[in-house]
Amino acid sequence: MGLAAVESNNGHEVEESTYQRGVKHLCEGGIERVPRKYVFPVSERPHLGTERSDVCCGGNWNLKLPVIDFAQLQGSNRSQVLEHLADACEEYGFFQLVNHGIPSQVIEELRSVGRRFFELPYEERCKYMNLDMRSPVRCGTSFNQNKDQILCWRDFLKLSCHSLPQHLPSWPSNPSDLREVAANYSLKTKFLYLKLMEAILESLGVKEIAPKSMEDQENDWMAKDLENGSQIVMVNCYPACPEPDLTLGMPPHSDYGMLTLLLQDESVQGLQIHHGGRWLTVEPISNSFVVNVGDHLEIFSNGRFKSVLHRVLVNSSSTRISFASLHSLSLDSTVRPLPKLIDEANPRRYKDTDFASFLNYISSVGHKGKNFLDTRKLT
Numbered sequence: 001m002g003l004a005a006v007e008s009n010n011g012h013e014v015e016e017s018t019y020q021r022g023v024k025h026l027c028e029g030g031i032e033r034v035p036r037k038y039v040f041p042v043s044e045r046p047h048l049g050t051e052r053s054d055v056c057c058g059g060n061w062n063l064k065l066p067v068i069d070f071a072q073l074q075g076s077n078r079s080q081v082l083e084h085l086a087d088a089c090e091e092y093g094f095f096q097l098v099n100h101g102i103p104s105q106v107i108e109e110l111r112s113v114g115r116r117f118f119e120l121p122y123e124e125r126c127k128y129m130n131l132d133m134r135s136p137v138r139c140g141t142s143f144n145q146n147k148d149q150i151l152c153w154r155d156f157l158k159l160s161c162h163s164l165p166q167h168l169p170s171w172p173s174n175p176s177d178l179r180e181v182a183a184n185y186s187l188k189t190k191f192l193y194l195k196l197m198e199a200i201l202e203s204l205g206v207k208e209i210a211p212k213s214m215e216d217q218e219n220d221w222m223a224k225d226l227e228n229g230s231q232i233v234m235v236n237c238y239p240a241c242p243e244p245d246l247t248l249g250m251p252p253h254s255d256y257g258m259l260t261l262l263l264q265d266e267s268v269q270g271l272q273i274h275h276g277g278r279w280l281t282v283e284p285i286s287n288s289f290v291v292n293v294g295d296h297l298e299i300f301s302n303g304r305f306k307s308v309l310h311r312v313l314v315n316s317s318s319t320r321i322s323f324a325s326l327h328s329l330s331l332d333s334t335v336r337p338l339p340k341l342i343d344e345a346n347p348r349r350y351k352d353t354d355f356a357s358f359l360n361y362i363s364s365v366g367h368k369g370k371n372f373l374d375t376r377k378l379t
């Protein structure tokens, strides 16, 4: 073995191939320093403690995201809430969703099963490890494992959810309740996503996605396309890190789809969004979702709503676990700006695209910041 393949960590030799087994596995081997492979250049590090704190916590700027009350959205206050929703998607690309109606037991069960999955021995988790980004069920590490020059302090379990009868049999059977709990959660979040998209389309001036009559072909197409769209539940595990200011759990990125519904870790913060030229830490609100606009929705809204860069910090004391439900159109659907939003004053700003080209792009070029979306912009 060549010297380049081995790194010394306080006297312990770490082989490069060890990194592919994930951060959890690396930590279980006992480490006191962050291996070079995970060290970000100074300009990309989180700079903990160097910025003034305005709320609390570790020297970071904290941010209270706009709060959208889902129950009010379904009630007589709908038009007012729709305005807030559109403002949040324009200004932040993010909001917190409260009163979402998903029973807390469903969420607690998911949190528990996600934690127990990552507590399984490596030999159990590695049954699901592979390097194929298109694989519907996959355990992996870092951000874009095949492309990352610098690795991120993150392991994940990816579960494709559409359609459930197709994918459920290949989900992990250990812990024994994982399939049932995650399937139940995925159905509930899909319902919430469809309701949110209905509201978002309404806020963009497209009144109904659930057509009253079959004559409304365009709207009918849209409703079906959203319903048949892809859904991935990603369980992110960021183990406690001995030198958290040298690395990141996830690098700055935007999400590719329409919307992401994220369950943050309620007690361990770490999500930061780029807003007003600064990185701001999103304060977790208990029993809420952090919802963010993805690249497809930015295109769909012809740039009115923004998919905003976000990243994840790690910390030295606690493992952080988050659950992202990523929703997009199906692999073969075309995403284009809504015709109703294009006129002389607002010309089309993006080329057509689809989910398959995004996957091809990140498999060959890699995913950095908003690089894929930039290739879809019309100048």
Ligand SMILES: O=C(O)CCC(=O)C(=O)O
Binding pocket: 234, 236, 250, 255, 262, 264, 270, 271, 310, 312, 322, 323, 324
């Ligand atoms: O862990 C988090 O808070 C964010 C996760 C995220 O950005 C993602 O899964 O795309």
Ligand SMILES: [Fe+2]
Binding pocket: 253, 254, 255, 260, 310
């Ligand atoms: Fe993300």
